[in-house]
Amino acid sequence: MKTLLKNAREKKGLKTRELAHLLEIDQALVSKFESGTRKPTKEQILKLANLLEIDYETLMVAWLKEKILYEIGDDNLALKALKVAEDEIKLNKKSSGKLTSKTLQSVLDEINILKSKLDQYRQYDSYRISQALELEYTFESNRIEGNTLTLRETDLVINEGLTISGKSMREHLEAINHQEAIAYIKHLMEKKTVINEREVLSIHNLILRGIHPEDAGRYRKVQVMIKGSTYMPPQPYMVAKDMEDFFIWYETHKNSLHPVVLAAEMHERLVTIHPFIDGNGRTSRLIMNLILLQHGYVIANIKGDYENRMQYYQSLETAQVHSNKEDFLLFIAQIEKESLERYITIIAP
Template structure:
């Protein structure tokens, strides 16, 4: 790690004094980090990674390696201990996921029954309900972004191509763009294409088409965020066949809102990713009702889950919404 830090500082043409000022770390400590006589804290590693533009994962792995070597490197049974530690870390992850799944299994079973009932309806009924749910998903999604179009106005814009008096052109474009994004996700689902970076960025371009040209389809210019999104898609690829779709979709939403990869539209993209995963697994859209109470609850649950670092809070919320939406879908068909 000492070489990583020193080489990166010299490549940027910084003196230890200058780096110390930028990082708000004592100059003597910077020198000791580079000589290997002192180890930085985790917060200092994060700060130095950003300032020196060192890949965060690379620096963290080097930092953790040195911590491990310092603690057990000279012990006779160090290697055997490391093997056991790795096994325990993997088992702990499995136990956490297993415990979460066990706690929500009953409601997941109820959701499967509701989902199967919807898919037992004939093609005409299923098509009609799908069209209704799509329009509602678009309306509620843009409403969450404070678009003033009502549900009926949204229908007129999307189905009749009408212009609503008193509503801005941007309001109309947002609804049209979100419809295009929804259709694009349906097309990807039919082609069995899972969430991926290329189409994820294209969706961002679609929803901002016509009024957000420079930053659309691009992450913010921050190497740390780009790295976090790389890790996000690596995580998704490794978990897409292991986690229950509702857990996978909820966690994907949480991760995107925490990373905030775009200058604008992070909430919309998190919701699109969530529903892309759900639709691909034959669930219905998870949409937040347009009333203020439901919107406040959504933001409150999202914030609580992030503050407490407890994904189960948000996962349970999404599962409850999915169950309610499936019930309503059945009621629409059986009317």
């Protein structure tokens, strides 16, 4: 791992003191990482992977290997212990894989069939169709949060630059900002950019730009409550650590979960941390849809009408208060299934 870190740092043209500054640690610690006399923490591994553009899994495997070797050395029973540990890890993974209910798995199976059908029709995609569906997404996502612009008014604000009489400046900005945030996540998808702290903060910055400029792209420094919910988000001093764990969870699970489950999990985990003063819902839905787009799916557009909004909020609260995510995962899967069905109906020849 030490060679991997040093080579990656030099390739990026960074000096040890510059990397230390970015990591917010002492320069001597970076030198110890590279010499092998000190091991980074799990959180530092994630930061190093992002800063040095090293595949997280590659770096994590190297880190775990050295950790294991340090702990067991060349003990005569080491190989036997490793074999027992391997069997137990496989058993745990097998057990965790059974957590997906039959109902959810059934919907995922239907989604897989629809995704295969969509791939056959990709040649019929058009910019006009995407533009119309993205406009609907902006309208619905903002409607969930209380924005009163109609779909037609949202179109006039975004595409015609008009001001709607009787509507607040905030509502106008929410429409414009959200549309720009969609363009940004599509840009990230095309560049195959990994989801990291910088990108999440950039998405949030777009959402709150001109609305709460002092809070845009920044974690909250005060305690918040969620209106109409019994769930209490973590204290502000816990947010940075919870977000580190959020990105570690993503890196650990991004290649093992069904993309729709991964997207839904990331949405629920981010909105549960509630890292921002405002814009948590919109940012979480954008992160969810970035993951879906990265895997070739379509935007899961949650409707903002009363019935859908209540089902959305209630399933979220069940996940947050009772640690039962089944309803929420199923809700998102159903939304993606319906979005796929509609998209295929539109583009199919």
